[in-house]
Amino acid sequence: MKVVLYELVGKDDHRFSPYAWRSRLALAHKGLEATYEPCRLTDKDKIAFSQQERVPVLKDGDTVVPDSWAIACYLEDHYPDRPSLFGGPVGRGVARVVNAAADTQLIPAMARLILGDVFATIDPADREYFRKTREPRFGVTIEAIAAGRDSQRQPWLNALGPFRLVLKEQPFLSGTAPAYADYILFGTFQWARCTSPYPLLDRDDPIYAWREKMLDLFGGMGRKAKGYPVG
Amino acid sequence: MKVVLYELVGKDDHRFSPYAWRSRLALAHKGLEATYEPCRLTDKDKIAFSQQERVPVLKDGDTVVPDSWAIACYLEDHYPDRPSLFGGPVGRGVARVVNAAADTQLIPAMARLILGDVFATIDPADREYFRKTREPRFGVTIEAIAAGRDSQRQPWLNALGPFRLVLKEQPFLSGTAPAYADYILFGTFQWARCTSPYPLLDRDDPIYAWREKMLDLFGGMGRKAKGYPVG
Numbered sequence: 001m002k003v004v005l006y007e008l009v010g011k012d013d014h015r016f017s018p019y020a021w022r023s024r025l026a027l028a029h030k031g032l033e034a035t036y037e038p039c040r041l042t043d044k045d046k047i048a049f050s051q052q053e054r055v056p057v058l059k060d061g062d063t064v065v066p067d068s069w070a071i072a073c074y075l076e077d078h079y080p081d082r083p084s085l086f087g088g089p090v091g092r093g094v095a096r097v098v099n100a101a102a103d104t105q106l107i108p109a110m111a112r113l114i115l116g117d118v119f120a121t122i123d124p125a126d127r128e129y130f131r132k133t134r135e136p137r138f139g140v141t142i143e144a145i146a147a148g149r150d151s152q153r154q155p156w157l158n159a160l161g162p163f164r165l166v167l168k169e170q171p172f173l174s175g176t177a178p179a180y181a182d183y184i185l186f187g188t189f190q191w192a193r194c195t196s197p198y199p200l201l202d203r204d205d206p207i208y209a210w211r212e213k214m215l216d217l218f219g220g221m222g223r224k225a226k227g228y229p230v231g
Numbered sequence: 232m233k234v235v236l237y238e239l240v241g242k243d244d245h246r247f248s249p250y251a252w253r254s255r256l257a258l259a260h261k262g263l264e265a266t267y268e269p270c271r272l273t274d275k276d277k278i279a280f281s282q283q284e285r286v287p288v289l290k291d292g293d294t295v296v297p298d299s300w301a302i303a304c305y306l307e308d309h310y311p312d313r314p315s316l317f318g319g320p321v322g323r324g325v326a327r328v329v330n331a332a333a334d335t336q337l338i339p340a341m342a343r344l345i346l347g348d349v350f351a352t353i354d355p356a357d358r359e360y361f362r363k364t365r366e367p368r369f370g371v372t373i374e375a376i377a378a379g380r381d382s383q384r385q386p387w388l389n390a391l392g393p394f395r396l397v398l399k400e401q402p403f404l405s406g407t408a409p410a411y412a413d414y415i416l417f418g419t420f421q422w423a424r425c426t427s428p429y430p431l432l433d434r435d436d437p438i439y440a441w442r443e444k445m446l447d448l449f450g451g452m453g454r455k456a457k458g459y460p461v462g
Contacts, residue, residue: 002357086321087321088405090315091322093410097325097397100392101332104393130363159333161336162334165334166327166328167329173325174321175323176324177321179324
């Protein structure tokens with residue numbers, strides 16, 4: 001039986017959640033076939049079985065796992081004979097630092113560049129909910145964020161500093177081959193790729209070359225996603 | 232034959248380098264006895280054998296290794312049968328992200344709180360060199376940094392955000408037991424402990440409790456260091 005990932009969907013079937021992308025890559029890394037069940041932000045009924053209100057949610061037989069970090073840990077523990085996402089308990093511990101840095105630093109910094117485009121990409125039925133929940137986080141309107149984004153590109157590039165330094169020295173965050181820490185960072189970039197044409201990286205940035213390699217993984221899974229091929 | 236770590240020394244034998252502390256803990260983790268050779272910032276002759284000008288430098292028989300990250304990798308590769316610093320290649324890859332975050336985000340943020348105290352702790356013979364090399368990095372005098380530090384405490388606490396989030400959920404950055412990623416963050420705190428009484432953390436911060444555990448490791452190695460017991 002295939003596992004099912006319930007994930008955010010926008011208009012025209014854009015699948016842009018940075019968290020769902022972490023889970024998508026983790027499933028592919030484990031070689032698990034999955035079906036993807038689209039949910040709008042306001043489709044809370046569709047995931048009521050998970051007893052919480054946020055996607056992604058993984059359903060594997062009778063097991064229900066919400067939250068991308070918990071999903072990665074579940075896959076690692078439940079499918080231990082398949083390629084490891086963390087390379088062991090120390091690697092899992094430290095990957096959580098990358099997860100927390102993406103959640104608290106990278107996603108907010110990226111939001112200041114693409115939130116207007118994300119708003120334009122969500123399903124029209126979700127717009128009111130999106131505005132009501134997101135604007136208080138930033139203290140300004142979505143339109144004000146969109147208008148000011150050019151001034152926020154340098155802070156975004158600065159927030160990537162540690163990742164850039166590492167990718168100058170080694171091919172992937174996880175060393176010589178990609179693993180979950182890479183999927184965390186890549187998921188963040190897929191959020192943009194699937195919603196926004198805004199240029200997020202300079203071509204000579206080591207992160208740009210890494211992202212190209214990540215887009216090629218698993219038969220070009222990330223590259224084929226509905227979105228904007230540059231940026 | 233014991234390994235030798237050449238490390239920075241201040242006045243009254245204060246050993247405060249955040250990078251040397253990473254190496255000190257790594258040596259203890261590997262169960263290696265070491266001697267510590269103090270070097271002032273301007274004692275470039277003393278480490279001329281390493282063909283570069285920065286401490287820490289590790290000397291293990293005929294092998295000479297400068298740079299704390301390279302030292303950790305050397306110890307891991309050369310003493311593979313002793314407790315692992317990284318838990319494997321994926322863990323090593325991802326620990327480098329923590330290393331880069333400490334170097335580019337945490338140390339500069341902490342410097343804005345303690346640089347005046349560091350200046351007061353270095354050997355008087357190093358003061359001119361220290362001022363000449365550090366002030367251009369900040370674009371202001373050491374005294375101006377010291378005078379403005381209270382306004383920089385919140386940015387420092389914000390920079391710790393990802394680490395705080397992780398340490399709310401698990402005992403160490405490396406999972407259930409400390410490893411090199413923890414030594415990186417702890418080394419940063421030892422820089423402050425050995426130079427400054429400034430309070431860096433609130434007592435209810437999960438990082439505070441983690442730091443207490445780290446101070447107890449290896450017979451209280453960090454706690455016994457010459458410095459300031461609170462902060």
